[in-house]
Amino acid sequence: MGGFKGGGLNMSISIRSLTLNEYLLPGNASCPGCPASIGLRMLGKALEGRYVLVIPACCSTIIEGPYPKSSYGVPVLNIAFAASPSAAAGIKAGFEVLGKGDIHVVVWAGDGGTADIGMASLSGAAERNDDIIYICYDNEAYMNTGIQRSSATPYAAWTTTTITGKSEHKKNLPMIMAAHKIPYVATASVAYPLDFVVKVRKAASIRGMKYIHLHSPCPTGWRFPSDKTVEVGRLAVQTGLWPLYEIDHGVFKLSDICKPLLDKRNRKPIEEYIKIQGRFSRISKEQLAELERYVESLWNEIALMIEKSKMSEGGC
Amino acid sequence: MAKTEILTGNYAVAYAAKLSRVQVISAYPITPQTSIVEKLDEFVESGELNAKYVRVESEHSAMAACIGAAATGARAFTATSSHGLMYMSELVWWAGLGKFPLVMAVVCRALAPPWSIWSEHNDVLAHRDSGWIIFFAEDNQEVLDLIIQSYRICEDERVLQPVMVALDAFILSHTSMPVSIPEQSDIDEYLPTPGSRRKPFILDPDDPLTHGNLTYPEYFMEIRYEIEKSMNSARRVIIEAGRRYGEITGRYYDSLVEDYRCGDADIVLVNVGSSCGDAKEAVDLLRDEGYKVGLLKLRTVRPFPFEDLRRICSGKRYIGVFDRNYSFGYGGILHCEVSSALSGIKVPIQGFIGGLGGRDITLDDYVWVFKILVDMADRGVEPKPPIWVGLRGVV
Numbered sequence: 001m002g003g004f005k006g007g008g009l010n011m012s013i014s015i016r017s018l019t020l021n022e023y024l025l026p027g028n029a030s031c032p033g034c035p036a037s038i039g040l041r042m043l044g045k046a047l048e049g050r051y052v053l054v055i056p057a058c059c060s061t062i063i064e065g066p067y068p069k070s071s072y073g074v075p076v077l078n079i080a081f082a083a084s085p086s087a088a089a090g091i092k093a094g095f096e097v098l099g100k101g102d103i104h105v106v107v108w109a110g111d112g113g114t115a116d117i118g119m120a121s122l123s124g125a126a127e128r129n130d131d132i133i134y135i136c137y138d139n140e141a142y143m144n145t146g147i148q149r150s151s152a153t154p155y156a157a158w159t160t161t162t163i164t165g166k167s168e169h170k171k172n173l174p175m176i177m178a179a180h181k182i183p184y185v186a187t188a189s190v191a192y193p194l195d196f197v198v199k200v201r202k203a204a205s206i207r208g209m210k211y212i213h214l215h216s217p218c219p220t221g222w223r224f225p226s227d228k229t230v231e232v233g234r235l236a237v238q239t240g241l242w243p244l245y246e247i248d249h250g251v252f253k254l255s256d257i258c259k260p261l262l263d264k265r266n267r268k269p270i271e272e273y274i275k276i277q278g279r280f281s282r283i284s285k286e287q288l289a290e291l292e293r294y295v296e297s298l299w300n301e302i303a304l305m306i307e308k309s310k311m312s313e314g315g316c
Numbered sequence: 317m318a319k320t321e322i323l324t325g326n327y328a329v330a331y332a333a334k335l336s337r338v339q340v341i342s343a344y345p346i347t348p349q350t351s352i353v354e355k356l357d358e359f360v361e362s363g364e365l366n367a368k369y370v371r372v373e374s375e376h377s378a379m380a381a382c383i384g385a386a387a388t389g390a391r392a393f394t395a396t397s398s399h400g401l402m403y404m405s406e407l408v409w410w411a412g413l414g415k416f417p418l419v420m421a422v423v424c425r426a427l428a429p430p431w432s433i434w435s436e437h438n439d440v441l442a443h444r445d446s447g448w449i450i451f452f453a454e455d456n457q458e459v460l461d462l463i464i465q466s467y468r469i470c471e472d473e474r475v476l477q478p479v480m481v482a483l484d485a486f487i488l489s490h491t492s493m494p495v496s497i498p499e500q501s502d503i504d505e506y507l508p509t510p511g512s513r514r515k516p517f518i519l520d521p522d523d524p525l526t527h528g529n530l531t532y533p534e535y536f537m538e539i540r541y542e543i544e545k546s547m548n549s550a551r552r553v554i555i556e557a558g559r560r561y562g563e564i565t566g567r568y569y570d571s572l573v574e575d576y577r578c579g580d581a582d583i584v585l586v587n588v589g590s591s592c593g594d595a596k597e598a599v600d601l602l603r604d605e606g607y608k609v610g611l612l613k614l615r616t617v618r619p620f621p622f623e624d625l626r627r628i629c630s631g632k633r634y635i636g637v638f639d640r641n642y643s644f645g646y647g648g649i650l651h652c653e654v655s656s657a658l659s660g661i662k663v664p665i666q667g668f669i670g671g672l673g674g675r676d677i678t679l680d681d682y683v684w685v686f687k688i689l690v691d692m693a694d695r696g697v698e699p700k701p702p703i704w705v706g707l708r709g710v711v
Binding site for chain 2: 050054097127128
């Protein structure tokens with residue numbers, strides 16, 4: 001595999017070890033404070049350009065800029081909304097048959113293209129264990145069409161199609177992917193870029209289907225100032241709403257950043273996350289309590305998964 | 317030496333894909349295409365064909381995977397039918413509009429409701445505007461020959477568009493006929509080296525290129541015009557490929573149409589697909605009775621053979637067009653196209669609709685159709701709305 005000059009699979013990489021090369025070029029068409037542009041930049045630095053991108057309809061089809069230019073310094077296949085996992089599988093098959101199997105094929109898709117319209121195709125690729133890296137940059141709504149709800153929109157959040165707040169909880173995509181028993185599942189956040197880089201590199205070192213779910217706070221859609229993307233992303237993690245973990249060949253590992261949060265006293269109050277986002281401006285006390293219950297159950301499940309993984313490791 | 321085997325149309329497809337040394341296959345089963353994907357699986361798993369087989373969960377994904385494979389320069393193949401083609405449709409257009417050279421066999425089958433598994437051409441013709449070259453095969457030999465030629469055509473730098481080969485459900489797909497299978501070495505020489513294609517583009521990290529990004533109106537029309545230029549070039553490339561194929565196999569396909577006794581005919585019937593065989597038999601029968609009739613078989617629907625059609629139909633007394641499809645509120649799709657292609661040529665054109673949902677089209681049906689055309693010509697009557705052949709309860 002790649003053999004990265006700086007950092008490799010060492011968990012404690014530093015920002016200085018990353019390549020100075022840029023694979024998301026200046027002049028791209030992202031909004032101010034765009035989380036996808038942070039993710040795309042770090043993805044490029046993680047894989048140092050030895051990959052192709054497959055992008056379905058999403059904000060990143062805009063960020064790349066219009067023909068005849070492109071802001072992506074790697075080859076890109078734009079593809080129909082629901083088709084990216086299978087197109088990536090076809091690319092990988094083509095590369096393998098042509099002796100270019102060392103080139104990583106990365107799907108870069110939004111939450112709508114992943115959790116909703118692309119779900120069948122994604123499940124198909126996971127079941128076949130296609131050798132691709134799938135990254136869902138999750139901005140928790142259909143942002144490209146102007147902030148409509150997706151199944152990844154959290155409970156109580158305003159969108160233009162849930163104007164009184166969404167009445168359902170967020171679909172748990174990473175766990176759905178884990179249920180496919182693929183070799184690698186991870187959650188990440190654009191607010192913790194080095195953690196994301198390490199996870200991308202780990203994914204690249206594994207053969208088979210890899211899924212990384214990248215939490216991506218969107219100033220435009222979530223209604224917060226564009227200089228607060230990282231702050232909002234950190235609060236999502238620190239409040240326990242977005243736990244960072246890996247499921248590496250079935251073994252659940254809570255990421256170091258999140259280990260203290262197993263003790264609920266170390267989690268920041270959810271209000272801190274909620275209050276700086278316009279999309280939650282009309283949240284009721286009851287809805288807030290429901291979100292607190294959601295976080296509680298999320299972490300109960302995590303504690304169980306940690307126990308289970310310890311048992312299975314011990315049993316080996 | 318070529319050898320002759322008794323093959324169904326579906327096996328002819330699979331053998332042709334193997335002879336073409338396809339490198340990536342991605343397909344999803346649907347009746348009556350299924351035995352194609354089964355046979356190909358057998359070829360791949362037995363090691364007879366060195367290809368990656370992406371066993372997808374839908375036709376939508378099958379075409380997406382073929383597009384991905386074609387984007388690397390690999391030789392890609394799929395096959396589908398009817399609802400499979402409709403479910404795949406978004407990506408069928410993506411392949412055509414994105415200039416992805418690949419080949420697909422479509423076993424023509426009626427769309428539901430009501431459920432039907434039998435032949436009708438609306439599935440293929442719904443994609444006539446999608447940038448694909450579209451062939452209709454008459455028999456299983458043509459099926460095999462056309463699939464092989466399609467790779468030479470689609471990978472030609474003057475074309476670089478995908479190709480669809482249509483074969484009728486059951487009438488070809490499940491009917492066994494003798495098929496001459498060319499020597500592998502002849503086909504290896506006939507086709508470009510698999511995977512050697514670099515145009516119109518390939519995904520290469522050393523030469524990054526973005527395919528298909530947002531295009532503003534000031535560039536969009538030129539990109540569309542490129543496809544039309546390819547289609548125009550395809551007319552010549554198809555003939556060249558068919559001629560060269562004739563040189564190695566003895567079976568020449570050096571025209572976009574097949575002219576069956578049209579030269580001195582007064583009456584010409586235009587048709588596509590498997591029932592052309594019955595129509596030719598009707599021509600022979602009626603010729604024996606002194607009727608000057610002929611059959612004009614369209615081998616391609618896209619690119620449309622305007623020139624041949626205008627040349628052959630000029631000066632005739634009456635033209636008939638037989639459609640195994642229907643465009644509700646208009647009539648037969650080919651009737652519409654033939655009428656448009658013959659504009660300015662003073663010849664009456666009568667449409668016939670038949671064989672929908674696999675309804676048998678018999679020799680007697682064609683004799684009846686030709687005799688109606690002769691009668692209309694003799695009486696000098698104007699064409700009527702399309703005549704539905706064999707419609708029960710209607711005189």
